[in-house]
Amino acid sequence: MDFEYTDAQRELSGLARELLADWAGRHPRPGDTGFDPDLWRAMAGAGLLDAALPERVNGGGYGLLEQCGVLTEIGRTVAPAPYSTSIAVVAATLAEFGDDAQVQRWVRPLLRGETTSAPALARDFVAFEAERDGNGWRIRGSQSVVADAAFADGYLVEARCGANSMLLLLDRGADGVMVSGQHVVNGTDAAVLELRDVQVPDQDVISAPEAAAWARRRAVVAACALQLGVLERALEMTCEYARTRKQFDKPIGSFQAVRQRLADAHIDVEAVRLTLWQAAWRESHGLPAESEVDVAKFWAAEAGHRVAHTAVHIHASTGIYLDYPMQRYFTAAKRAEFEAGGATAHLRTLGARLDADLS
Template identity: 85%
Template sequence: MDFEYTEAQRDLSGLARELLTDWAGRHPRPDDTGFDARLWGAMARAGLLEAALPEQVGGGYGLLEQCGVLIEIGRTVAPAPYATSIAVVAAVLAEFGDDAQVRRWLRPMLRGEGTLAPALARDFASFEAERDEKSWRVRGSQSVVAAGAFADGYLVEARIGANSVLLLVDREAEGVTVTRQHAVNGTDAALLELDAVLIPRAAAISAPEAPAWARRRAAVAVCAHQLGVLERALEMTAEYARTRKQFDKPIGAFQAVRQRLADAYIDVEAVRLTLWQAAWRESHGLAAESEIDVAKFWASEAGHRVAHTAVHVHASTGIYLDYPMQRYFTAAKRAEFESGTATAHLRGLGLALDAPV
């Protein structure tokens, strides 16, 4: 495995950092909606939404390049739903969608004209589907659908018997109810309720492997975004420890502070290593379920520790709304639970280890 950035990753990451750093400098206190339409449009015009997708939809890259962009979004905690709209929904459509689905759902999003949010299966929330010769009918609800409050449509995973299917659902379809929810770091989440919603057969992703593929991509995307959040939070905390003085010494000179920062550094590097291992295997079509479980475990556990270290070292400054650290803390806490908790992924890893050879 070679974890060095490719030339394409360096180019896309550099472009994303330049664009997002400029945006962050002009918006030190963004609102809590989780979406800035002007930023999303700027990313589309810069080619960031399209470039990290396969060649068949005009891009030429893939998951590794998406992770590079997601790290930069995490570093600025920018309100751009790339992890949901591009890394999951757009990637699914590029991989499994037919020409009509690409024209109807994917192309407008790549032009920055809207967003789509995934509502993938969880243990505690699900959708049920029935089908006939012409359509699907879907019932159910799911809470805290990330980026769902402002999405124009949804990629819903619904159970049908012992299997599941991915369905594209228009927000304006009859029977669809979207209720904005306030999550830990904003109001982008939504309760999505489908009351016997009629969906054309053409809106289904036919590939049977697509639901599991989408769940894997969603977990990797969360890990990449979390790496950017933690990386930048640690940089800010180290700089604060160098400049903040107590007893005429920088607080970073005290052993307890140094030890916490050293532990945080190790945690961030563990998130980095496990992310790239999982992303590399997934991008090369290799079995990656266990590696993704390990990566998400570290993103959750290390994310918890690093976020708390950052706030503790900053003391009361770390939770001031006028100081940016609180945004990194809440973003890290949100990512801790997105796409499954550490415990859920440890259980998945345990099942894999216990499986007969």
């Protein structure tokens, strides 16, 4: 298992850091919509949207590891770019399981920065029901807090059909698709997605039975990669603050209690990094990765909680000022803590799997 960055990862990560740092310098206080169309088009123009997809889509032959590198850089700037949903989940799933017509219709506009797409995948249960209706399917149900759904042009929906799950593609403007925006901890990108007997033709269905579980794993890995970037940068900012902020004529970083909290935060960030890359590496090589993905999300949630609170506590009241950047990292880390399932949910899943293996 080799966690060294590939040349492609270094190139994409470096390009993403340069572009996003430039954007962040020009937008010190971005809005709360979670989406900047100009930034999205700039990322497309720089090749960041299509470079990390498989060979059948862009000829590059890249994949999950490169996507995680880009996602980490997005997390470092908390940039309003729906890469984790549109690219790492929707586009990647269609590149893996979709046919050529689906790639042409749904993926190409994403890669050009013209559209975005949001996945509505199962959490504790499948929220949507599908039943056969002539030459297509009728879908009904609702799901709340669908990330990036408030502005998405299309949706990748997991629906239950009998004992099985299937993935379907929906246009935002289709009859029966109702989208109601929600204000979550770090913005207004999420929405309630309600489907009222929406008709979906067979050509907009992904037939592979393993596609839904594959997409869910990718969503979890993407959330961990984004969290790594958020925590990495939050810790850097906190260390710099501890070096420069003085109390009793001494930098607060010289106090033992502060040093201990920073040391613990460093260990937590490295644990998130290690478990993320272990899960991403196994997943990208087609190896069984379910347990590794659960471990990675546990650390992204549990360690993310600790690091976020350490950052705010060391900054004291400054950390929660709306005109100071740390509050954006705190709320982003809290959002990522629960995105794609919290620590307890993944720990229970991991425990059940280990119990089954030992039985």
